[in-house]
Amino acid sequence: MAAHEQDVEQLVAEREYEAGFVTDLESDTVAPGLDEDVIRFISSKKEEPQWMLDWRLEAFRQWKQMKMPKWPHLHYPPIDFQKISYYSAPKSAADKPKSLDEVDPKLLETYEKLGIPLREQEMLAGVEGAQYPTSGSNVAVDAVFDSVSVATTFKDKLADAGVIFCSISEAIREYPELVKKHLGTVVPRGDNFFAGLNSAVFTDGSFVYIPKGVRCPMELSTYFRINAENTGQFERTLIVAEEGSHVSYLEGCTAPQRDENQLHAAVVELVAEDDAEIKYSTVQNWYPGDENGKGGIYNFVTKRGDCRGDRSKISWTQVETGSAITWKYPSCVLNGDNSVGEFYSVAVTRGMQQADTGTKMIHVGKNTKSTIIAKGISAARGEQAYRGLVKILPSATNARNFTQCDSLLIGDKCGAHTFPYVESKNSTAKLEHEATTSKIGEDQMFYCLQRGLSEEDAVSLIVNGFCKDVFKELPMEFAVEAQKLLNVTLENAVG
Amino acid sequence: MISIKNLHAEVEGKPILRGVDLEIPDGEVHAIMGPNGSGKSTLASILAGREEYEVTQGSVTYKGQELLEMDPDERACEGVFLGFQYPVEIPGVSNLYLLRAALNARRKYHGEPEIDAVDFMQMAQEKIDHVGMSMEMAKRGVNEDFSGGEKKRNEIFQMLMLEPNLAILDETDSGLDIDALKVVSDGINRLRSPERSVVLVTHYKRLLEHCVPDRIHVLYQGQIVRSGGPELADTLEAEGYANLETDEAAATS
Ligand SMILES: Nc1ncnc2c1ncn2[C@@H]1O[C@H](COP(=O)(O)OP(=O)(O)OP(=O)(O)O)[C@@H](O)[C@H]1O
Numbered sequence: 001m002a003a004h005e006q007d008v009e010q011l012v013a014e015r016e017y018e019a020g021f022v023t024d025l026e027s028d029t030v031a032p033g034l035d036e037d038v039i040r041f042i043s044s045k046k047e048e049p050q051w052m053l054d055w056r057l058e059a060f061r062q063w064k065q066m067k068m069p070k071w072p073h074l075h076y077p078p079i080d081f082q083k084i085s086y087y088s089a090p091k092s093a094a095d096k097p098k099s100l101d102e103v104d105p106k107l108l109e110t111y112e113k114l115g116i117p118l119r120e121q122e123m124l125a126g127v128e129g130a131q132y133p134t135s136g137s138n139v140a141v142d143a144v145f146d147s148v149s150v151a152t153t154f155k156d157k158l159a160d161a162g163v164i165f166c167s168i169s170e171a172i173r174e175y176p177e178l179v180k181k182h183l184g185t186v187v188p189r190g191d192n193f194f195a196g197l198n199s200a201v202f203t204d205g206s207f208v209y210i211p212k213g214v215r216c217p218m219e220l221s222t223y224f225r226i227n228a229e230n231t232g233q234f235e236r237t238l239i240v241a242e243e244g245s246h247v248s249y250l251e252g253c254t255a256p257q258r259d260e261n262q263l264h265a266a267v268v269e270l271v272a273e274d275d276a277e278i279k280y281s282t283v284q285n286w287y288p289g290d291e292n293g294k295g296g297i298y299n300f301v302t303k304r305g306d307c308r309g310d311r312s313k314i315s316w317t318q319v320e321t322g323s324a325i326t327w328k329y330p331s332c333v334l335n336g337d338n339s340v341g342e343f344y345s346v347a348v349t350r351g352m353q354q355a356d357t358g359t360k361m362i363h364v365g366k367n368t369k370s371t372i373i374a375k376g377i378s379a380a381r382g383e384q385a386y387r388g389l390v391k392i393l394p395s396a397t398n399a400r401n402f403t404q405c406d407s408l409l410i411g412d413k414c415g416a417h418t419f420p421y422v423e424s425k426n427s428t429a430k431l432e433h434e435a436t437t438s439k440i441g442e443d444q445m446f447y448c449l450q451r452g453l454s455e456e457d458a459v460s461l462i463v464n465g466f467c468k469d470v471f472k473e474l475p476m477e478f479a480v481e482a483q484k485l486l487n488v489t490l491e492n493a494v495g
Numbered sequence: 496m497i498s499i500k501n502l503h504a505e506v507e508g509k510p511i512l513r514g515v516d517l518e519i520p521d522g523e524v525h526a527i528m529g530p531n532g533s534g535k536s537t538l539a540s541i542l543a544g545r546e547e548y549e550v551t552q553g554s555v556t557y558k559g560q561e562l563l564e565m566d567p568d569e570r571a572c573e574g575v576f577l578g579f580q581y582p583v584e585i586p587g588v589s590n591l592y593l594l595r596a597a598l599n600a601r602r603k604y605h606g607e608p609e610i611d612a613v614d615f616m617q618m619a620q621e622k623i624d625h626v627g628m629s630m631e632m633a634k635r636g637v638n639e640d641f642s643g644g645e646k647k648r649n650e651i652f653q654m655l656m657l658e659p660n661l662a663i664l665d666e667t668d669s670g671l672d673i674d675a676l677k678v679v680s681d682g683i684n685r686l687r688s689p690e691r692s693v694v695l696v697t698h699y700k701r702l703l704e705h706c707v708p709d710r711i712h713v714l715y716q717g718q719i720v721r722s723g724g725p726e727l728a729d730t731l732e733a734e735g736y737a738n739l740e741t742d743e744a745a746a747t748s
């Protein structure tokens with residue numbers, strides 16, 4: 001653990017910054033440190049209206065009163081928020097690799113194993129001039145490079161349907177009324193430490209608006225990527241589905257090889273009005289650090305969906321394989337009567353990875369229903385905790401929840417912990433909970449080996465079977481990707 | 496096909512096999528009978544490469560190779576198949592998926608290309624019909640929520656798909672109804688050919704009436720104490736294993 005601290009110190013030292021706040025207007029990266037001036041700088045860089053700046057400053061004031069949560073089952077050195085730089089534009093073309101030849105071969109090997117097409121590899125590796133394909137796929141992409149969205153496609157097709165899909169910065173400028181109406185209504189600024197920080201300094205993210213009665217004509221996808229060194233990433237995503245609308249949103253990250261710990265604190269807010277449905281799928285593969293945990297990304301995320309309308313539905317599906325540290329609880333607030341919340345999750349920890357994840361289902365409306373299926377896989381010295389809260393308020397007559405959390409251990413140095421919390425204030429609620437912890441059985445392994453499979457194939461087969469209930473919730477293309485990712489992740493996990 | 500010489504094995508320091516000698520020529524079907532706990536499953540597991548058993552003495556040659564030096568998956572790719580006495584469940588992994596992975600592992604091992612998806616499905620359909628399973632069942636998770644008899648049927652289905660050179664069937668006939676027994680024995684008979692050998696571990700004469708073995712061996716307290724032709728099954732059925740102790744004395748002297 002001390003090693004982390006030292007690295008951070010050293011890296012910070014190497015950054016040649018002057019103590020205190022210096023804004024170099026020539027550079028597009030702000031020096032490390034956080035105060036109101038930094039927030040003003042970010043806001044003006046983004047040409048934001050006054051109300052937005054005021055909103056950020058208020059968030060900052062609230063954040064200063066807050067403390068980092070101590071309760072997660074995680075261990076990491078204290079984070080010095082004054083040593084993080086809060087804004088950086090994409091590297092200029094001159095800094096980018098000229099071709100894949102200049103990119104870390106290890107990273108390319110991973111892309112290769114994941115079957116990522118060359119064009120996309122160039123994109124992910126940040127090769128100069130690389131761009132997302134603009135046709136031939138039915139996935140709309142909004143790429144967030146570091147702090148600024150640089151590529152947005154499919155706008156026309158979406159515009160025809162009346163769907164807005166753009167960066168949040170653009171939305172603040174172009175659709176201020178929509179943003180103003182919804183921003184912070186699901187995750188208020190004072191919600192938690194990381195959400196507070198994000199509200200003050202978020203630099204970019206996505207905005208989606210689906211008008212009344214519209215079924216979004218394609219899957220919407222964002223590739224996240226961390227680019228500049230030692231820069232905290234603070235994405236902000238807001239998705240609003242009006243009455244009777246429907247949208248499926250994919251968030252995928254393929255992280256480049258990195259060297260130092262990085263803070264990532266995103267906020268995602270979903271709003272579903274009457275009869276609206278939002279499906280939010282994540283395949284997350286931030287750099288987890290080397291086998292000693294060095295260099296991995298710290299991922300502290302607040303994701304929450306508000307089933308505001310009657311019969312609305314929000315599903316979170318996530319496959320988490322990356323990050324040194326993951327702290328994440330996608331949640332649903334079931335306000336509308338007959339609304340439905342779902343959470344399907346596969347989390348993998350290996351090496352020194354730590355994850356504390358889970359979900360919260362807050363039942364407010366009548367006949368609300370929630371389903372939680374969480375699959376945790378730990379290998380090597382990976383540690384993970386599932387933390388789930390199901391809360392039934394007095395108003396939630398006939399609420400139902402089904403929770404199933406299963407842990408699979410590979411090897412005997414890893415750990416899995418489950419913390420299910422249930423608070424029911426209405427006696428008509430029906431709650432079911434199932435939990436299992438199993439090791440990959442010797443019998444299962446031997447059965448597969450006896451049929452001719454190699455040890456690695458046997459593990460991946462058993463693990464994929466274990467995750468099937470979650471994978472089947474993912475959109476087809478994503479499910480295939482997730483499966484591959486899992487196989488690559490668990491390579492060399494046994495033996 | 497396989498030649499077992501003076502095989503001794505123990506688990507957790509407890510000796511289980513105490514000098515097994517057994518020779519199975521190409522194309523022959525041999526049955527191994529013997530009381531509960533005599534070491535039949537242990538022998539089968541050792542041949543398939545299960546690691547928890549420690550071989551302390553002896554050797555096994557299979558198709559001219561030292562079997563005990565090969566990894567379990569290598570043995571499988573070389574054509575050794577074990578029909579498990581208690582087939583394990585692998586939730587969420589479809590039977591067909593496992594079989595396709597298994598077939599492709601073999602092909603890769605022999606330097607052949609992967610099986611074509613259409614060919615595979617055709618082959619699967621054919622074998623499913625042979626064992627009277629449904630496609631729905633073949634697609635279900637491996638042995639997931641299968642009845643005891645269904646699991647055994649599934650082992651035979653897998654055997655037919657994998658076309659092993661040496662099939663070791665550990666009590667595949669136990670717990671079967673009359674129709675299933677016929678399926679299992681038909682499956683075994685279908686596999687019989689000059690280049691394949693079969694070891695049937697069984698407690699019951701009725702299987703041996705459907706698949707008449709070339710030889711029957713009796714394993715008792717970790718040794719083969721008696722061998723004979725198919726008629727030995729009748730003798731055992733009539734007399735039980737009571738007289739074996741004298742046989743053992745004869746065998747060791
Ligand atoms: N893993 C193990 N640990 C301890 N003892 C074992 C183990 N495996 C087998 N044994 C013991 O070895 C002996 C032989 O067992 P085995 O399963 O080979 O018998 P079997 O002949 O197949 O019996 P059955 O007819 O009941 O199937 C038994 O006494 C059994 O308890």
Ligand SMILES: [Mg+2]
Pocket residue numbers: 535536537580665666
């Ligand atoms: Mg047995």
